[in-house]
Amino acid sequence: MSKDFTQSVFILIIATIVVASFSILVLIVPNIVRGPELAANSQAKPLTAIQVAGRDIYISEGCHVCHTQMVRPLEPEIKRNGRANQEPDDIYEFPNLWGSKRTGPDLTNLGRKYSDQWHVLHLVNPRDVIPSSIMPSYPWLFEQKLSGDDITDKMRTLRTLGVPYSDNDIADARLQVRGKTKGEALIHYLQSLGVDTAEEIR
Ligand code: HEC
Numbered sequence: 001m002s003k004d005f006t007q008s009v010f011i012l013i014i015a016t017i018v019v020a021s022f023s024i025l026v027l028i029v030p031n032i033v034r035g036p037e038l039a040a041n042s043q044a045k046p047l048t049a050i051q052v053a054g055r056d057i058y059i060s061e062g063c064h065v066c067h068t069q070m071v072r073p074l075e076p077e078i079k080r081n082g083r084a085n086q087e088p089d090d091i092y093e094f095p096n097l098w099g100s101k102r103t104g105p106d107l108t109n110l111g112r113k114y115s116d117q118w119h120v121l122h123l124v125n126p127r128d129v130i131p132s133s134i135m136p137s138y139p140w141l142f143e144q145k146l147s148g149d150d151i152t153d154k155m156r157t158l159r160t161l162g163v164p165y166s167d168n169d170i171a172d173a174r175l176q177v178r179g180k181t182k183g184e185a186l187i188h189y190l191q192s193l194g195v196d197t198a199e200e201i202r
Contacts, residue, residue, distance in 0.1 A: 038088045039088070039091055039162075041088045042089065042091050043088070043089075043197050044088065044089055044091055044196055044197065045092075045196040046092050046158075046163045046164060046165060046169075047092070047192060048169075048188070048192075049151055049155060049169070050176045050177055050184075050188045050189075051185075051188050051189045052154060052155065052158070052189075053146055053148070053151055053180070053188075054185035054187065054189025054190070055097075056154070057141065057183075057185055057186045057189070058097070058189055058190075059097070061138060061141075061186075064097045065101060065103075066099075066101060066103035066135070067099060067102075067103075067104045067105070067106065067107045068098060068099035068101070068102050068106045068107070068108075069096075069098055069106065070098040070108065071083065071084045071085050071106055071108045071109070072085070077106075080105075080106075081108060081109060082108065082109035082194065083108075083194070085108060086197075089197055091162070092162075092163045094158060094161050094163075103134075104135060107190070107193055108193060109193065110190055110193040110194060111190070111192050111193045111194050111195035111198070112191065112195060112198070116191065119187045119191075120142065120183065120187070122135075123138045123141055123183055123187075124137060124138070124139050124141075125137045125139070138183070140182075141182045141183035141186060142182075142183040142184075144182050145179055145180065145182075146177050146178065146180050146181070146182060148173070148175070148176075148178035148179075151173045151174055151177045152170060152173050155170045155173050
């Protein structure tokens with residue numbers, strides 16, 4: 001049987017390079033070129049240190065597995081979840097938390113919807129406020145305290161990625177986070193969701 005091109009390692013390597021280069025071209029290059037324009041049009045505000053700490057709890061507890069932060073520009077979704085996501089909203093999101101599975105409601109515009117106290121009750125035991133809820137309970141969030149030891153490095157890393165933190169923001173970060181419970185930090189983050197873009201005319 002004669003060899004065809006599917007058996008050639010050389011063609012495989014060349015084809016891989018072509019496909020990978022195409023991905024870089026369409027996914028990465030436009031972001032580099034359009035980054036400054038997006039930043040100029042963005043209403044997004046960088047998260048404060050305590051909100052950054054809360055966002056990390058959101059990720060480590062897997063909240064993004066059940067909750068999206070992506071309202072698509074479709075009438076029913078906007079009615080249910082508020083303003084649709086726009087491209088410049090996410091310039092300070094590393095990584096983005098759009099999610100893909102909507103077991104719970106979308107949280108893009110959650111900030112200001114409930115009081116802090118509601119969030120405490122809901123996180124400790126969702127059934128206390130929504131009797132039919134299937135969301136897991138997270139009581140330990142209000143028992144475990146944050147040391148704040150790693151927050152300075154996290155803020156510095158975010159700054160290298162383009163989040164405009166000042167030296168003061170970074171110097172104050174540890175004091176803001178130290179001694180707070182994980183739950184408090186998480187609620188600071190939840191209350192910030194969508195608040196920076198909320199004033200925009202829909
Ligand atoms: C197993 C899936 C699941 C996980 C994991 C999960 N949730 Fe939920 N969540 C739900 C469901 C279902 C609801 C709707 C019922 C309710 O309000 O409890 C909900 C509701 C909510 C609401 C109320 C939203 C609204 O607009 O009324 C908030 C806030 C929330 N979750 C935050 C969180 C946070 C923070 C975490 C991580 C600590 C988390 N959820 C983890 C499934 C989940």
